[in-house]
Amino acid sequence: xxxxxxxxxxxxxxxxxxxxxxxxxxxxxxxxxxxxxxPAWHLAELAKRRAEVDTxxxxxxxxxxxxxxxxxx
Numbered sequence: 001x002x003x004x005x006x007x008x009x010x011x012x013x014x015x016x017x018x019x020x021x022x023x024x025x026x027x028x029x030x031x032x033x034x035x036x037x038x039p040a041w042h043l044a045e046l047a048k049r050r051a052e053v054d055t056x057x058x059x060x061x062x063x064x065x066x067x068x069x070x071x072x073x
Contacts, residue, residue: 005011010018035043060066 013021
């Protein structure tokens with residue numbers, strides 16, 4: 001059975017519940033992943049973004065800090 005948002009019932013969740021689920025899934029990922037588990041285009045995109053960050057001025061705040069400012073945690 002293929003996994004989809006419909007088969008898992010995610011489409012029935014509220015936006016807040018979906019965001020909470022995204023955070024839970026993100027937090028469940030291991031700190032280190034074998035590169036053979038990641039599609040090549042993901043690795044290429046990460047390399048591109050790292051290069052952009054290395055050359056971009058340092059602005060902004062971590063998303064958790066930004067959310068905390070508005071009373072979300």
